[in-house]
Amino acid sequence: MDIFNYADELKYGSIHLKADQETGLRAIVAVHNLKFGPGIGGCRFIEYESSDAAITDAMRLARGMTYKAAISGLPHGGGKAVIMRPKGLTEEGRAKLFARYGEFVDSLGGIYITCEDSGTSVNDMNIVKQHTNHVLGYDPASGSSGDPSPLTAYGVRRGIEAAAKHQFGRDNLEGLKVSIQGVGSVGYYLAKELHALGAELIVTDINPASVKRCEDEFGAKAVGADAIYDVDCDIFAPCALGSILNDQTIGRLKCDVVAGASNNQLAQDRHGEALRARGILYAPDYAINAGGLMNVAQEFAGYDLDAVRERVHGIYDTMLHIFERAAKEELPTHLVADKIVEEKLYS
């Protein structure tokens, strides 16, 4: 992969590298677009096969954050950090590595604001916080926003309400059948919201305890992990994995709407068209699951839960606009979401 060609393809931006022999830090910060404000996005800390793989991952993810922030009307651009996880790292080594990473983020002068992502913890962010102010999502006891899952779930609920309005002409979810794939953090809170609104729930999870909790608390019906694709329901809410809308699954779906929290639900772009061809309304993932980003971004202005909830509440309008424009232009919803973002960014 030629990095500069890839940068042109994704319309970059800048990519910053830090190598530090003392701590073993190999970090990449990709800053995709700053039109609406500083780039915001998590720091991923996983093993990579090569530097190329790590750099392209950071670039792809940062672009995704630009789209998520822009569709949500947040005063932020898209950024993402990747730290290549060294093998055999001790706890002490980890603390030194994140301290050096904090210095690296600080050296960028605020164009990128870091936070937690796969492989990083609140404790890592606490260490980063000692070296830069450009960090969010550190210890909630010190005034940060804490677990984003309830807010992400609230946003998904609002997106589901918009889908019910558009697809069924309904102003409530009473009696609608919703199947949820994955009732971990977001899926559980979503089940709670939907149950309170009178929806009938069918759930699956590879963790039996998570399923049992939904059976006990919400009277949910449980099905096996693979059987979730065959459930006859109104709305299917993927809240576990990416790439689950693919050649194997789309033909099996017996729902009118797909609206859930998972990132990267479409295995490929063409699967958005395949859903439309089947008359299934798809809620673009980065628009409906932006509640978590809205939550952490609020820390920037001073954390205020009421302000976050008000912004997350607005996901209803964002989704309805996407659905209505897609119907009018006879386009798949995921392409319309991209168009809305690109009009904001580049015109």
Ligand SMILES: NC(=O)c1ccc[n+]([C@@H]2O[C@H](COP(=O)([O-])OP(=O)(O)OC[C@H]3O[C@@H](n4cnc5c(N)ncnc54)[C@H](O)[C@@H]3O)[C@@H](O)[C@H]2O)c1
């Ligand atoms: N946490 C957030 O605020 C947030 C924000 C935006 C997007 N997301 C996305 O939403 C999804 C869920 O996030 P989460 O924080 O709830 O994660 P989580 O790990 O808490 O929950 C995921 C659940 O899915 C289950 N699962 C895994 N494989 C499964 C399978 N094959 N079939 C059924 N269940 C399976 C797991 O056992 C777990 O209970 C992820 O794709 C995540 O990237 C989360």
